[in-house]
Amino acid sequence: MTSADSTPSTPSTPAVPTSVRGVSVVAGEELTGTAGTLRARAAATGAEIGPEFGLLDLDQLDRAVAAAADAAATYRATTPAERSALLTAMAEEIEADRDDLVACAVAESGLPEGRIAGEVGRTTGQLRLFAGVAASGDHLGVRLDPALPERTPLPRADLRQRWVPLGPVAVFGASNFPLAFSTAGGDTASALAAGCPVVVKGHPAHPGTGELVARAVARAVARVGLPAGTFSFVLGAGNEFGAALVADPRIKAVGFTGSRAGGLALVDVARARREPIPVYAEMSSVNPVVVLPGALARQDPAALAQAFVGSLTLGSGQFCTNPGLALVPAGEAGDAFVAEAGRRIADATGQRMLTPGIAEAYARGVADLAGADGVEQVATGSEGGEGAPAPALSVADWQRAAHAAEQEVFGASGVVVRWSDLDELLTILRGVEGQLTATVHCDVEDAQDAAQARALLPVLEDRAGRILFNGWPTGVEVGHAMVHGGPFPATSDSRTTSVGSLAVERFQRPVCYQDVPAGLLPAAVADDNPWGLTRRVDGVLELGGRA
Amino acid sequence: MTSADSTPSTPSTPAVPTSVRGVSVVAGEELTGTAGTLRARAAATGAEIGPEFGLLDLDQLDRAVAAAADAAATYRATTPAERSALLTAMAEEIEADRDDLVACAVAESGLPEGRIAGEVGRTTGQLRLFAGVAASGDHLGVRLDPALPERTPLPRADLRQRWVPLGPVAVFGASNFPLAFSTAGGDTASALAAGCPVVVKGHPAHPGTGELVARAVARAVARVGLPAGTFSFVLGAGNEFGAALVADPRIKAVGFTGSRAGGLALVDVARARREPIPVYAEMSSVNPVVVLPGALARQDPAALAQAFVGSLTLGSGQFCTNPGLALVPAGEAGDAFVAEAGRRIADATGQRMLTPGIAEAYARGVADLAGADGVEQVATGSEGGEGAPAPALSVADWQRAAHAAEQEVFGASGVVVRWSDLDELLTILRGVEGQLTATVHCDVEDAQDAAQARALLPVLEDRAGRILFNGWPTGVEVGHAMVHGGPFPATSDSRTTSVGSLAVERFQRPVCYQDVPAGLLPAAVADDNPWGLTRRVDGVLELGGRA
Structure with a gap:
């Protein structure tokens, strides 16, 4: 996902292997x-x-x-x-x-x-x-509440839960x-x-x-x-x-x-x-990237802008986690970021997109964005031939163009929004639609950046499934702690x-077995725990043989 | 929930305590x-x-x-x-x-x-x-995938997950x-x-x-x-x-x-x-109760019918888990069950329901059911005065009256459906709407009952959130292993x-923190685990101090 692919596609038509049968x-x-x-x-x-x-x-x-x-x-x-x-x-x-x-x-x-x-x-x-x-x-989520026949005023039945x-x-x-x-x-x-x-x-x-x-x-x-x-x-x-x-x-x-x-x-x-x-x-997600002043001061703003454009144009921008919205501080350093990002975009050449339909939708999206009230297109790159539209960068005034700026344009189209103080930044982020990711660039050694980042975190938690610092969202690790999800419209189910x-866990639901005879119980919830599962017994987690 | 309340309400108007202010x-x-x-x-x-x-x-x-x-x-x-x-x-x-x-x-x-x-x-x-x-x-569901900076071809970022x-x-x-x-x-x-x-x-x-x-x-x-x-x-x-x-x-x-x-x-x-x-x-749930032949043979069918009517009329039947649908074997023992259930219903007197609106909806539901094609009303009890409509029992032919029979009538109205063999029983249950509970009465010592119960279980798992044996569903334990839920329309979310x-877990969603600086991390996912949480580290569960 993060491999470089800056070489334009060759124009010769590649072949499908003969093993493909059309079935x-x-x-x-x-x-x-x-x-x-x-x-x-x-x-x-x-x-x-x-x-x-x-x-x-x-x-x-x-x-x-x-x-x-x-x-x-x-x-x-x-x-x-x-x-x-x-x-x-x-x-x-x-x-x-x-x-x-x-x-x-x-x-x-x-x-x-x-x-x-x-x-x-x-x-x-x-x-x-x-x-x-x-x-x-572990995903079977087994819970056992053993029977309490002597409990008063009412006995407790034997209750066992698993996910089916x-x-x-x-x-x-x-x-x-x-x-x-x-x-x-x-x-x-x-x-x-x-x-x-x-x-x-x-x-x-x-x-x-x-x-x-x-x-x-x-x-x-x-x-x-x-x-x-x-x-x-x-x-x-x-x-x-x-x-x-x-x-x-x-x-x-x-x-x-x-x-x-x-x-x-x-x-x-x-x-x-x-x-x-x-x-x-x-x-759908535009994956906001918040740039704090200390991050711009610590690095050359141009270096950060270059990295932003690199992530934005990676793989023609055809990633769900493509950073389509950058929130940079108003002022000189922010202006330098925008100027350098614009130069980089202007120098970039479009790569052929996955399908002609995707390329057309991209071109439409870029045109709609450029024509929206409160949006100024600051740079476009070069077309890379048919089906390889030019990368584009715009600057938007959030007050007037919030809706346009938060619409995903699938491909290498980015929007920069400037913010003047933390309150304005928080207001923008509270109002943004749900996102797969939200990124913060900050200098943690800088007290002001750290304080601002601390204020941002709960707002970003509310708006995105993954929060990352001082990196770029276009790489999704497949592991246990990953979340590739988020509030609507990033996904239809933020949970x-x-x-x-x-x-x-998406494809399961819990079922409770009450006083089911031992001989009929599913193995997952049987007393002798034949699968060595981790189970919650009377509310207390007991590790299984394989945990 | 299971306390007896067979005494009709007294007609004197009780008082609300003077501490209530109307706010x-x-x-x-x-x-x-x-x-x-x-x-x-x-x-x-x-x-x-x-x-x-x-x-x-x-x-x-x-x-x-x-x-x-x-x-x-x-x-x-x-x-x-x-x-x-x-x-x-x-x-x-x-x-x-x-x-x-x-x-x-x-x-x-x-x-x-x-x-x-x-x-x-x-x-x-x-x-x-x-x-x-x-x-x-434990519900914070903490997962830590530590950074692997030396991993090839790509390093792994520091990833931490918790539910917010x-x-x-x-x-x-x-x-x-x-x-x-x-x-x-x-x-x-x-x-x-x-x-x-x-x-x-x-x-x-x-x-x-x-x-x-x-x-x-x-x-x-x-x-x-x-x-x-x-x-x-x-x-x-x-x-x-x-x-x-x-x-x-x-x-x-x-x-x-x-x-x-x-x-x-x-x-x-x-x-x-x-x-x-x-x-x-x-x-909405009618909470089917399946009676297998061995259960009728072991017990007096009349005793089972009496218990059924007791659960059906408990608290005027005003429980989500009220058993409104009994599936009994066709034949002599099943007929005896229906006859005795009818006698018990005929002897029962309605109790005042929670509100006049609920009583009216009950009366409408009983009338609609009695008038449905393929439904025969076999018994009604006595009214207990205004707002205390009579309990009712019907027998339905599933082929003709499935839709009517599976509509919940909130209150003490029951439907009995007869089945002639396991295939027919399974067909009925596969077609029934989602339920909060499904109950099986069976004699586990009886080989045929046990085999039938084994065939029923996966079908019931598919249709209900709780499966219980040889009991009645109108009692919902509050514990760790309970499920009070089920497929639509029992609930709007079966998960x-x-x-x-x-x-x-209903009121949370997961968030992933990628390379978030230690000083900014929420306590739940901090390295030193200040809350002593159970956490999944690199996929392996580690019990916390409080687990």
């Missing part, structure tokens, strides 16, 4: 859809590449969902070791196809080979992280991470760790990559002896196909990474169901994360 | 509203009792919300010990007013004194449970639990434990009880030196007043216990906000519980 994978079966066709396009040239994909019709989609529903009972009953084995096998099968996968994803996405190779590692690392989560069983999987999950991957946030990405890995079968709606911007990953996952499912319906990958036409998947009563939750409009459309479908279901949509081990 | 409590200040008036009504006679309450207008409501928003920054920064002290002080202040509270709640609700006295104990016990939760700090409070919470209490699910009930206690200020919308069925509790809470807030805005109690007119509270952008979550229509109305308001917020609405210590 969906429905419960282990390679299926050629009959509802129209789709060709992949090389992001670098726009040329059609690879085989023709047959798109599934709604009956074929139904087969995938039915298979997931059928597999759910078996899959939910798997042991921690069995789930862990599946996730590990998925990582291994993906690694076995690494060369073809890298070639295919580079061709379809136009992203540099180093970046894609890194993303394969990120994806398999993520699967192994969730293999560890599943193996520990919600059921089949629909996953909608992202265009900008064809591997790590897609077919076998974080949503799929965490849903499987939670015990939920997964139906992935393949992304049309990288169908070949999706197919190769899906076939690897299907091999893993077969290898560990689970029902084939545990995983399906479905390619279909348009929004109706995705909406039908979310509307299906057998689907019990949705993971989504993409645009605000796309996420909200799925939220609406999910809410209109007879049984509404949770939608975890990671959508979760879509990256990191905590993500498993 | 709301806004940030510690007793406020007489100017937007109309309300009088309490004695549930036993329908007579107006107690002082006139002045209802707040929207400007007065705004004062409560503004005070909560102002208090939020201070209250979120409290230590575990400080939050715990508040909750303990609330329990003590409520106990200090116990006599007046019991008298007032008995007068307003018509519930027997023994039941209300028990509910006071339940309420203070619940507050002390959450005092323990807050003191432990969502912000001010609006609480809508229940008519049927004027204490335990109301002003200082489970929603309020868990929101305060999470670090969220609370604005309670007072229930018009028990305004005096609400006022007395609110004044006790305000005393507790003052005693422990917290901002008065940490808690407010607002009495206002009609649905608009509640909708305005939920629509206020400073409110960040909602707790609700009540009807499906009421809950869904608040869900709609919360979704239409610029920033949608979570609504935890506990709404939580509104009773028990897990409820605290």
Whole structure:
């Protein structure tokens, strides 16, 4: 995610590996859809590449969902070791196809080979992280309140709690991470760790990559002896196909990474169901970067501006965590920051974006921003050819242009807002929409910076899922402490994360067992604790064998 | 909750204690509203009792919300010990007013004194449970992934995660639990434990009880030196007043216990906000009871039927967990169950319900059910006077009457459905709406019963938040392992519980701190762990001093 990719894409059209067949994978079966066709396009040239994909019709989609529903009972009953084995096998099968996968994803996405190779590692690392989560069983959240038959005035029943999987999950991957946030990405890995079968709606911007990953996952499912319906990958036409998947009563939750409009459309479908279901949509964020005076004084303002532009234009700015809004102090040092950022943007050349549609939306967004009242466009770079629009930088007056300034323009477009004192800065931040990240640049040795940072922290906690200091948000570690989430519209559900081990909790709900006979109790809550789980007994945490 | 209350209410009008003043409590200040008036009504006679309450207008409501928003920054920064002290002080202040509270709640609700006295104990016990939760700090969910500066290819930043409070919470209490699910009930206690200020919308069925509790809470807030805005109690007119509270952008979550229509109305308001917020609405459940053949064979079917009717008519059936749907085997033993249940219902006399509106809704629900295609009303009891409608029992053919049979009729109305084999039983249960509870009566020594129960369990897990065996659902223990929740429409969010210590997690979201300087880190995630918290370090749980 943080690898440099400053070399413009070469204009020659790359090839999709011949191993790509143009199929969906429905419960282990390679299926050629009959509802129209789709060709992949090389992001670098726009040329059609690879085989023709047959798109599934709604009956074929139904087969995938039915298979997931059928597999759910078996899959939910798997042991921690069995789930862990599946996730590990998925990582291994993906690694076995690494060369073809890298070639295919580079061709379809136009992203540099180093970046894609890194993303394969990120994806398999993520699967192994969730293999560890599943193996520990900590996410089962077991609590035991033993019976108190002698208690007065009323005895206490035997009560046991564990978390159960919600059921089949629909996953909608992202265009900008064809591997790590897609077919076998974080949503799929965490849903499987939670015990939920997964139906992935393949992304049309990288169908070949999706197919190769899906076939690897299907091999893993077969290898560990689970029902084939545990995983399906479905390619279909348009929004109706995705909406039908979310509307299906057998689907019990949705993971989504993409645009605000796309996420909200799925939220609406999910809410209109007879049984509404949770939608975890990671959508829209401008990731404010607050620059405090001491940070400008300590560093050359130009150095900070250079680093800002570097993060803003990294990978054509096509990251959810792209820093699209910088809040700098009014005055000389702030002016120097703006001037240098403008120079850097003016010197930058656009890189080809992931799809023509994304490039067009970017150009529209930049134009709308530049035309908004209270916004002055201070610099644009050069176009890098068709589909590679120019980076852009604007300065906005928050009083007049707050709404325009906080709209995400997906790509390398940044807005600088000046603030004159801490009160104004806090007012701006209290009013800003929910964000994935918020960054503070400060000199902690400077007493004024430290005091201002201390005042900022609770406000930033309220507005963002991740707060970082003296760095840049465009790098999301996959670990236990990560939060890739935040208040609306960063996500549709601020109480979760879509990256990191905590993500498993999205696909579960708690169930209490009262006076259930010992012979019928699920293993997770059995007296002899056969899985060696960490459990809360009468309110007190007791570490398990694997913790 | 399970105390017997078979004596009909006496017809004399009870008095509200003179300590009730007819006020709301806004940030510690007793406020007489100017937007109309309300009088309490004695549930036993329908007579107006107690002082006139002045209802707040929207400007007065705004004062409560503004005070909560102002208090939020201070209250979120409290230590575990400080939050715990508040909750303990609330329990003590409520106990200090116990006599007046019991008298007032008995007068307003018509519930027997023994039941209300028990509910006071339940309420203070619940507050002390959450005092323990807050003191432990386990709900802060701290995770530390230390920096790995030497890691290749990329170093790892220092990452720390904790859960932060969502912000001010609006609480809508229940008519049927004027204490335990109301002003200082489970929603309020868990929101305060999470670090969220609370604005309670007072229930018009028990305004005096609400006022007395609110004044006790305000005393507790003052005693422990917290901002008065940490808690407010607002009495206002009609649905608009509640909708305005939920629509206020400073409110960040909602707790609700009540009807499906009421809950869904608040869900709609919360979704239409610029920033949608979570609504935890506990709404509607018929709490199916499955009777297996062995249970009927082991016991006299009549004994089981008697126990069923006892649970169904307990407290006029005015429990969320009232068993409104019994699934019994077709055949002789099942017929004997139905016949005896019918006889018991026919012998029963209605008790005065909580409000005239609830009694009318019950009567309408019973009539609609009796008139539905595929439903046969098999018995009704006697009316117990005005506002005390007769208990009723129907038999329904699931094929024709599933929709009618699964509609909750709040009160002592039950439906029996017969099933002929396990497949049919499983089909019925798979199709039933989400439930708070599901009960199985079985003879575990009977091999067929045990096998059937084993097949039922995963289906019941999917449909209910609590599964109980050989008992009755109308008793909800307040502990660590309880789940009082379930899939829609039992609640609007199946991933939580509104009773028990897990409820605290509803009012929080995770935040990650990346490379935040040590001097600025919140105490919860500081290296020296000043609060002695249990923490997950690099994925491994380490017990804290208090765990």
